[in-house]
Amino acid sequence: MAAGSPRNYVHPDTIQFASSQAISSSNASLVESRFGGSGSGSYFRDVEKLSYHLPHLAAGHVLRQSCRYPEGGSVTRYDIFKDKSLPVTKVEYYPRTWSGPNVLHELSQIDIGSDLERRIVIVEDLSPTLIDVLGSIFQITPEFFEEHLNRSGYGRNSYNDGDTRAWNSGLLKKNYFSFKWQRPIYREACEPTSSNSRERLLGSHEPKMPPVEWLSEELIPNPPEKEPRFVTHRHRLLLNGNIFRQEWVLSIDPDVLVPPTGQNARGAWEERATLFRSNINGCDVVLLLLDPLPTISHSTHGEWPISTTEAEKSHQQASSAVQPLVETRTETLLPFTPVAPRGPERHHASPYQILKLRAELNVAKSTQEGLSKWIFQNRSGTFLDPMTSLLQLVHDDTLDLLHIMALVLEKIMVDSMDDHRIQERLSHWRAMVNRFQLELSDIRKNFDAFVQFVYGDKETPQFSSSLVSSVKNHIDALVAQIEKTQNSLRAELSILESKRGIAQAESVSKLTELAFFFIPLTFIATTYSMQIKELKKPPSISSFIWASITAVIVSYGLRLIVRSSIVLSFKRQCFRSVRKHGNLEPKDRIPAHVFLSWLIPHPKWFPLRYIFLGILITITGTVGLTFLWRRSHISVQLKETITVLFGTIVLLWVYLILRRFLRSKFGWHLDFP
Structure with missing residues (x-):
């Protein structure tokens, strides 16, 4: 298409993709001619035309011919007959067999009037060859495959795919249905342990992408009369499939992304199922795309000890010693173990099945294996609808996930009581709760x-309705628990902020204590630096020190007096008396006029005269002593004697006046012991 030419939107089902009802035995030759017996890829040519109108196809995975396994994937066909006495037929198609015309003919061949009631085609993993074959057989819109591969790890940057709801065809009605769910797991301590190693695993098919490799030192035995020695082993990891989805670690500790060696952590593994349902010559055909187990191939190359028996088989000289052998050994790793078994056994467990359930907990089963158990191995021995079986499997996984979520929320509420943990993990906990x-x-x-999608306007079977209702009830209960957890976090955070504010206020009060030392020093320094006539002569350092010490003692002494229990008690008594006089509540502020009316209850002096009299005597004594010390013709000894006598008399008068005031106003007695 030339640049600037108009692009009219075209529905995905209107370009070269016929309806599924048109596929029958009569078009088997057409299918073979389109592929020429070798799979020429005409389906991709149709998709390429459609990609001009749907940008998400042009930037998607269906048109990409580069992946880890271009001919990967497995297909299993189940044929269920109307005659229930006939057994269910199971046919498995292995990789590298998709391009032959016989495969196409077998999947699409359904004779009119045959006894075949239902055909189920279950596909694990996808590849360009398999997409081409399935798309040509069932004439499916490429969005069916594109949505299943969304964020699937099909390519190195697959996890950055956009949301399928943002497609320009997202509001159109689809003839397929795709949904994802989280499978609860126990995450094992194995690769991938970081986003870097995961990206290198996903891009292992790209020439410029470095593989996931590392070296290790191993101790192996040596021939007789020699000490064991260390050898170097080279390890390499490769994914065994094209689909490798993301995990979700359900840990309240943000530092635990992968558990330590020998331990596991609760988590969830994303899975997706995409189904297409059609009717061919009266037969119900279900095409179901599922994810494979995310297995990893771990190869180790180096020297290995070989036993004597193996050496004899290799026609080597018999010896009781162990001889080294250079070879590459491979094992299959799975990054998780299941939380619960998949299948009907988990609902009908008996003492005789405990060992079987225990074995299933040690080995994870794929979604196809669990689905097959529900379809063909239910308790009654009859066939169970595949859609109901899929709903049952997802229902069980979802309830297990909700149970783990509830445990995580309980753990968050317990740890939120620890101030240190809530400060470190609050952002992580909020992110987890929002994700929930x-x-x-x-x-x-x-x-x-x-x-x-499955039942449409038909009445939903009671069993399926009960499964949906069960999930919704558990979701409602968990939503209430989430709200409770959020309220608890808010309360704990509020308490934490209050504690932090109190701590800051205490630190400020400690700084205020220093003001009782530095402000008097500043006052003395400022006084000596002023141009006072009597202080024209610079004072000595000793005079400054003594003046500073005196000012600090007076300042801090006043601080102690103000905060003393006697003064505080006197203050409370005064406030209580003022509120009683003004008919005020304990929490009400005391207006100035109420205080004055309490202090001066009558126009005459009464209690106020004692205060004024004490102040007047103190001022008079201070002025008299000042004039006394200004007389230079009086000796210093006489001045000191007069000062002591006069000061004692003034203090005695102030004491007597204060005692009289307190006795008349509050009934207090200030008597020396």
Whole structure:
């Protein structure tokens, strides 16, 4: 298409993609001619034309021919007949067999009037070859595959895919349904342990992407009369499939992304199922895309000890010693173990099945294996609808996930009582709680959308309705627990902020204590620096020190007096008396006129005269002593004697006046012991 030419929107189902009802045995030759017996990829040519109108296809994964396994994936076909006496037929198609015309003919061949009631085609993993084959067989819109591969790890940057709801065709009605859920797991201590190693695993098929490799030192035995020696082993990791989705570690500690060696951590692994349902010549055909187990191939190359028996088989000289052998050994790793078994056994456990359940907890099963158990191994021995089986499997995984979420919320509430932990982990906890709310909303929507897609206007079976109601009830209970946790976090955070404010106020009060030392020093220094006539002669250092010490003692002494219990008690008594006089409540502020009316109850002097008299005597004594010390013709000894006598008389008068005032006003007695 030339630049600037108009682009009219075209629905994905209107370009080269016929309806599924048109696929029958009569078009088998057409299918073979389109592929020429070798899979020429005409489906991709149609997708490429459609990508001009749908940008998300042009930037998506369906048109990309580069992946880790171009011919990967597995297909399993189940045929269920109307005659229930006939057994269910199971056919497995292995990789590298998609391009043959026989495969196309087998999947699309359904004779008119046959006894076939339902055909289920379950696909694990996807690859360009498999997409081409399935798209040509069922004439499915490429969005069916594109949505299943969204954020699937199909490519190195697959986790950065945009949301499928933002597609320009997102509001159109689809003839397929795709939904994701979280499978609860116990995360093991193995790769990938970081975003860097995960990116290198996803891009291992790219030439410029360095593989995930490391070296280790191993101690192996040596021939006789020699000490064991260390050898170097080279380790390398490769993914075994094209789909490797993301994990979700459900840990309240933000530092625990991968558990330490020998331990595991609760988490969830994202899974997706995409289904397409059609009717071919009266047969119900279900195409279901599922994710494979995210297994990792771990290869180790180096020297290994070989036993004597193996040496004899290799026609080597018999010896009781252990001889080294250079080879590459491979093992399959799975980054998690299941939280609960998948299948009907978990609902009908008996003492005789405990060992079986224990074995299933040690080995994770794929979604296809769990689905097969629900379809063909239910308790009654009859066939169970595949849609109901899928709903049951997702229902069990969801309830297990909700149980883990509830445990995480309880742990958050317990740890929120620790001030240190809540300061370190608050942002992580808030992110987890917000993620919980989003996941619960998606789960509710997916269950409703699944039932709507499968049953449409028909009445939903009671069993399926009970599964949906069960999930919704558990979601409602967890939503209430989330709100309780959020309220608890808010309360604990408020208490923490209050404690922090009190601590800051205490630190400020400690700084205020220093003011009783530095302000008097500043006052003395300022006094000596002023141009006072009597202080024209610079004072000595000893005079400054003594003056500073005296000022500090007086200042801090006043501080002690103000905060003393006697003064505080006197203050409370005064306030209580003033409030009683003014008919005020204990928490009311005391107006100035109420205080004055209490202090001066009558126009005459009465109690106020004692205060004025004490102040007048103190001022008079101070002025008299000042004039006394200004007389130079009086000797110093006489001045000191007069000062002591006069000061004693003044203090005695003040004491007597104060005692009279307190006795008349409050009934207090200030008597020396």
